[in-house]
Amino acid sequence: MKFSYFLILAIIASVLSANNHYDFDLIKKGKDDGNTLLVVGGIQGDEPGGFISASLLATHYEITKGSVWIVPNLNFYSIIKRSRGPYGDMNRKFAHLSTKDPEYKTIQRIKSYIKDDNVKLVVNLHDGSGFFRPTYEDKLHSPHRWGQCSIIDQTKLNIPLYGNLKEISDEVVKYVNKNLMKSEHKYHVHNTRTVEGDKEMEKTLTYFAINNGKAAFGNEASKSLVTHERVYYHLLALEKYMDIMGIKYKRKFEFTAKGVYAAINNDIYISMYDNKIKLPLSKIRGFLKYFPIKKDKILDFEASNPLLAIVKEKNIYTIHYGNRRLSKLKADYQEYDEESNTVKFLVDGKLQDVEFGSIVDVSKNFLVKYDENFRVNIIGYTNKKKIETDINIRKNQIATKFSVDKSGDIYRVEYYTKNKFAGMILVKFRS
Incomplete structure (x- = not known):
């Protein structure tokens, strides 16, 4: 580049x-x-x-x-x-x-x-x-x-x-x-x-x-x-x-x-696949499981710092910052939907249009609006209905071990079409 x-x-x-x-x-x-x-x-x-x-x-x-x-x-x-x-x-x-x-x-x-x-x-x-x-x-x-x-x-x-x-x-x-x-x-x-x-x-x-x-x-x-x-x-x-x-x-x-x-x-991050995913790295967990990687195993990314790199070994993608190993991503290989989309969130009671790759700040709760084009998976959240849209969700309803960061404040909201990964949004609860 x-x-x-x-x-x-x-x-x-x-x-x-x-x-x-x-x-x-x-x-x-x-x-x-x-x-x-x-x-x-x-x-x-x-x-x-x-x-x-x-x-x-x-x-x-x-x-x-x-x-x-x-x-x-x-x-x-x-x-x-x-x-x-x-x-x-x-x-x-x-x-x-x-x-x-x-x-x-x-x-x-x-x-x-x-x-x-x-x-x-x-x-x-x-x-x-x-x-x-x-x-x-x-x-x-x-x-x-x-x-x-x-x-x-x-x-x-x-x-x-x-x-x-x-x-x-x-x-x-x-x-x-x-x-x-x-x-x-x-x-x-x-x-x-x-x-x-x-x-x-x-x-x-x-x-x-x-x-x-x-x-x-x-x-x-x-x-x-x-x-x-x-x-x-x-x-x-x-x-x-x-x-x-x-x-x-x-x-x-x-x-x-x-x-x-x-x-x-602070303020170091990588963006993947034309900004479908953005990962803040300052407090990232050392290991993230089931991370959606394009099925061809090629990981396209942009970085906020020239010392950031991603090294692949089998199905593990290790993020390096200089000579520090920040995190390992365990690949969940997916077909990727190439379209860019905007979806709707209710954040602390206010409706927002949110693009894939965004990080949404939340004080109390958020709600993912239903969209017939997507299946939604909020990583770490479960309920009996197995539906994760049109439900107000608080931080304490998501298992901390699934947070993106070590502080337990940032969580993944993943969107899928019928058989393809469409994009990711992160919700960040204010501590």
Whole structure:
């Protein structure tokens, strides 16, 4: 799927299986002006602070001036597998790589974006161990640790824009350090001096960028911090890089650790089969039984975040958010009615027209109006008449174990024609 430059929600419309290639997304925000910031996350799948930060930049920021390109899931297979790299460390494949390497095409593709004439500055996001310190303090705080630092490969680069790498890194570090949650989290500049002959660092993405005339930086948050705190520091650094480049933006959440946590975990969802089904994921149950999946076993979906994926194994469809497994759907294979429909609900005594794929907020009770075109199944509700329309239903009349969410507030109302699944509506009781 192609992304609009002004797209707020990054949408994936692909089916991922255990054996196919996991392509990464390039999300373009703002308007290309020859001064683009390229942000890369997910080069290593065990560093969620990096790839979640990139995804939030894609979904929770509006670029009002300038251009930002975002790759939130460069090594998507590694992310899903919760691995540093199932085929080896991807961040050591940018010097020389065999065409037979499973990640060869991925590396060539990201190289093409780095070399693009629009791109002037590259930031690669990582989570590193402990806390980098220029001098040894203890095992967790030392020059051998990588967390909480801005990384450069050399002090200067002879290019028209942003070649003053050390000065830029100093500015970023100074800005982050003005906004620390704890003094221990202090940032430092870490010059790896790759240009002086560090053979390992010569293989990295940032050094490839430098050798192609692009200013490049690594940004490391500490693995000693919980994920949303890592994201907080990555976003601080990214905002400073945007400021340095004259890129203007609007943020859509409160910029505190608590606000970042909410942005990561709230308002994430997938929509399936042309919006016949919408699933909110922030509090979804770990396992949903008898879930209507199209009989051809292909699960078409759109996602509110580029880190969302669905992986099929036999008749179980697992929803992933980055390297977190959110839920498993046990398929109830159905023929699908392709028509889109609107049906009638009585919600707290008020009549509403409701489209399939909607989430209906309910205070006290709801009633599904009878429609001769459909059979209705309210999952978890039973009565002696075995009819589930034209009956006022309260929350306590539906078995909690059948709720979509862990809080027991959201329930499925499924519609069927004679022999086909037609659509789903969720009713959400206000707690």
